Amino acid sequence: MSFGTIDAVNVLLVRLRTDTGLEGLGEAVTLGGPTWSEETVETAQLVTNRYLLPLVIGKSPLSLAGILEEMHRRVKGHYFAKAALECALFDLLGKAHNLPLYALLGGKCRERVPLSWSLATGDIEAEIAEAQRLMARGQWIFKLKTGVEAPEHDVERVAALRTALGERADLRIDANQGWDVPTAIRTLRRMEPYRITFAEQPVPRWDIEGLAAVSRSVSIPVMADESVCTPQEALRVATRSAARLFSLKLTKSGGFLASKKIAGIAEAAGISCYVGCMIETSVGTAAYLHFALSTPQVTYGCELFGPLLLQDDIVQNPVRYDNGYIEALEGPGLGVQLDEGKVQRYRRSQ
Known part of the structure; x- marks a missing residue:
């Protein structure tokens, strides 16, 4: 990258589950910490857990527009965190309707x-x-x-x-x-x-x-x-x-x-x-x-x-x-499935 060499990438993985057993995935990556922008995966994790998830839990993915409007009204900035959560909601919608996300x-x-x-x-x-x-x-x-x-x-x-x-x-x-x-x-x-x-x-x-x-x-x-x-x-x-x-x-x-x-x-x-x-x-x-x-x-x-x-x-x-x-990917939602072994292998708590 023009601003330096990166030898590792930290990822915020968002997983939303419905009461019917569907799971939606989202992801945010910030290159090298607060270098490209002010956000990091650590700040995105904190904002997601403390401020964004309470606005989503208990809501239907079919209320996506209302959820996002409330997110933007209650939480200023923090676009990486918001994007990861929005992606997980879209992934859920695609899986619920058996449609690829592009549809x-x-x-x-x-x-x-x-x-x-x-x-x-x-x-x-x-x-x-x-x-x-x-x-x-x-x-x-x-x-x-x-x-x-x-x-x-x-x-x-x-x-x-x-x-x-x-x-x-x-x-x-x-x-x-x-x-x-x-x-x-x-x-x-x-x-x-x-x-x-x-x-x-x-x-x-x-x-x-x-x-x-x-x-x-x-x-x-x-x-x-x-x-x-x-x-x-x-x-x-x-x-x-x-x-x-x-x-x-x-x-x-x-x-x-x-x-x-x-x-x-x-x-x-x-x-x-x-x-x-x-x-x-x-x-x-x-x-x-x-x-x-x-x-x-x-x-x-x-x-x-x-x-x-x-x-x-x-x-x-x-x-x-x-x-x-x-x-192109053609499966429902994002069209990818997690490898749980890999997720556990690379997981870190903070």
Whole structure:
């Protein structure tokens, strides 16, 4: 990642059970603690147990909209915790009606989603070798994590990869808020000859005017990620023409319904979308996948590679990848079943 190296992922797993024996699953992952945002899995666990679950226990999943409205009224922020709980409610609904979750979100508009792979070592030769190895298996979309080393080195990486991989590769970059406005403009202009599909979050999340300045000053389309977590932020970015693409993440926005609202704002503003990730297991990845399958505005693919990076998973039937795509899941709800042995093996109480 642009903000550091991560060697372990902590997961909040939410399990809701009905009086009829159904179980709904949800998941929240925060990369490296309070690094990507203010939340951690520890705070999400506390907020879920102490403040959110009392608003759900005893209610019917069929009252989902009312439950969520009460959650947002009584608990401010804490979107990762809310997203995990909302996902578990949706999973219950899908299982109760024997429908895949995408059917509850409007139905499929695609059968699979193109997968982007992140290159983040900063070692040019190693990244070329990694990309070439993956291209031999059908992968063609690559996103370079930038904004940590000198901008000149990031430009060298982009140039070297374009030369080595040729025109078949779709190259993107993500600075994870790593540049100021002058550096972003200068660096992206130097990258323009290498046909970059988009530049994600080049400046700090709070600097919407700076994001707009970068977007006006370069030909590479700018994507907003950290700057767009809520529908209100999406509207602000859209009205200022600060980005031409949005990166959508269920957990940063509080779940499916809020993310659908953001996608609707994007559609109204002529902004295309992409689905990011926080390196989830197959539980969280399945949730993101159902969202991507059912959201027409997601035209730039996804980076739902969490299960491919993790050394192990916690489900019996992990999500499936093929030839540069992640494939649809067709079972009821999320379409994945927990491996109880794995859950117990990796469980920690705090």
